[in-house]
Amino acid sequence: MGEAASPAGEFTLRVYRQDPAGASVPRYDPFRVPLLPRMTVLDAVAYVQSRLDPSVAFRFSCRAGMCGTCAMVVNGTERWTCRTSIATLGSRVVTVEPLRHLPVIRDLVVDMTPFFAKFAAVEAAFAPKAGKAGPARILPDAPERRAIAPHIECITCGACTSACTMLRWDPEYLGPAALNRAFTLIADSRDALGPRRLALLDGEHGCWRCHTQLTCTEVCPMDLRPSEAIQNLKRMLAARALRQVWHSLGAAADEGAAAPVEPAPPREGPPVPAPPPRPARRPGLAALLTVVLLAGAVGVAFLLWAGASSRAAPPAVVAEGAHSPLPVAGLALYRELQCGACHSILGNGGKTARDLWRVGARRDAGRLARLLRDPEEVIPGSGMPRYHLPEPELAALVAYLSSLDLGAARSVRVQPEAARGARLLLASGCLGCHRASGAGAAQGRPLAP
Incomplete structure (x- = not known):
């Protein structure tokens, strides 16, 4: 941030302040900051710390939009502060807050431990299949590559997690970042943990907690679509449920057909006449319920697909x-x-x-x-x-x-x-x-x- 250029006015920077270790009550401190040419929000916070109040705590690293560590909530929206120009905000009052749904260490610095714990919960490390000696050959236009590509460049800045409203009501929810990462692994044919990883997501705090409000997609600085990845996971789980029902029905039918029939003990006295032949049995209630359940599962899967398709990103x-x-x-x-x-x-x-x-x-x-x-x-x-x-x-x-x-x-x-x-x-x-x-x-x- 250069000092040679003259400021084009001033603006007010409202900084969220809190020191949990000191049991301080959260507050907002206003600072008058000169509006320098091409000044970013990160520049403004650094100006406050270096010139006005050295006790202001915040986090940053590359200042080039590559690491994501400077993510904060700016005027109510999650942004990379190093890439957010003060001029583009269109306001003379700029409010900066820490990311939501994460413990505040001090002021604008949050503890990312719960965020990365969600990655560990979905086993976010790639596990190659056994017996694969050489590199896999996946063509650039392969379906799995096209499915994974829109979700692969996450740099774990936490903006999507902060914007997710469901984490406010369910802190145990895995969240969009971890689920997005899980999808990229489950959809990868080279990964060995796909079925086990998918089972980890099928629960109260898994992908079913997502209500498809798209707030994570809206704020992602990398233009990723976590909500689309979560919808893909829901479709995978619905397909898995259909396969399980089908296999269980087949197993039950095989078990019934293979059950041995013990011969009746001999009777004394005159022979009993054989009963008349029974008419062909119509499908019973169990078969009807099976058909209804299968149709309902197919309908749910279709609705999930249609919902994701209607909210897909517009053509580029x-x-x-x-x-x-x-x-x-x-x-x-x-x-x-x-x-x-x-x-x-x-x-x-x-x-x-x-x-x-x-x-x-x-x-x-x-x-x-x-x-x-x-x-x-x-x-x-x-x-x-x-x-x-x-x-x-x-x-x-x-x-x-x-x-x-x-x-x-x-x-x-x-x-x-x-x-x-x-x-x-x-x-x-x-x-x-x-x-x-x-x-x-x-x-x-x-x-x-």
Whole structure:
């Protein structure tokens, strides 16, 4: 954080303070901090500690968005403080708090021991199968690789665990981070503990505790989808239950067929006439109940699949020709805000609201901005939530929606890394001086043609 640049004003940083060892009552201490160019929340907390109050405790390491140790709750939302620009928050009062659902050591520092204990509970270490001499050959387009890839880059920052509302009511719940890791191992054909690990998740504190509120997916800085991984685990458990019922029915039938029949002892006296032949028996109550149970299990499995599909992340596409970082950053915002839960793009996504492909031809940028600021004012009764977005993020989301026209009949896919990079570029404030593909200011050297 440079000191040469003059501050562009001041803002208030409210810091959560608590010292459990000293039995102090939690409080918020306000500090007036100069707003320096490109200042992040982590910069602001470091400024307070180094200039105003050296007793403020917080944790950080790389300052480059790679380790995740600086994760905190900023204005009510879990964020990496090293990647959160003060300017993008759009507020002159910034409140920082420790991660939720973890013991506070002091101020903004939490004890991560319970967090990693959940990883140990699901046996989160890879265990190779016996007899595998060489490396497994899994092609890049293999189904299991495609299933695991969206969940593999977790850096255990704890943001998803802090955002999970179910951990407030059930502290023993394994949580989204541990369950996400468990899914990546269970879905891996090279792992030897899949069945045992899956059994560990089938309980009161396992994946059934998740209510699919998607808060973990919304705050993940790595754009992972823990809620989708948990839904996949539920489908695996439902399939396992169906197989167990089927095997138990088959075993019962085999046991009944193999039971020996003892001959009746000889009778004295006149012979007893043979009874008339019985009519063919209709399926009894037990068979009917079996069919009903199987149908119900199939229905539950289908509902789990449909629920996960309706909440899946929207397709990572932009219109062909949209090369500016603004629409790509807007794509990342579109995913963060879970717009795809209601809207679809090219038929992919939710079904309760209209498809947004070519929305740029139906709505100009100004109307889209007004709609995102106050949906009820533009379309009364739409039911669309109101987003309080800072202007840079609003402009990026409008640019993305507008790019879905461009007179293009085709779309191009955007890699998650590219969308995340454009989002970080927007949040960093670099476009305040530099230009990149037509976006930003012209004072600095262009970052891209």
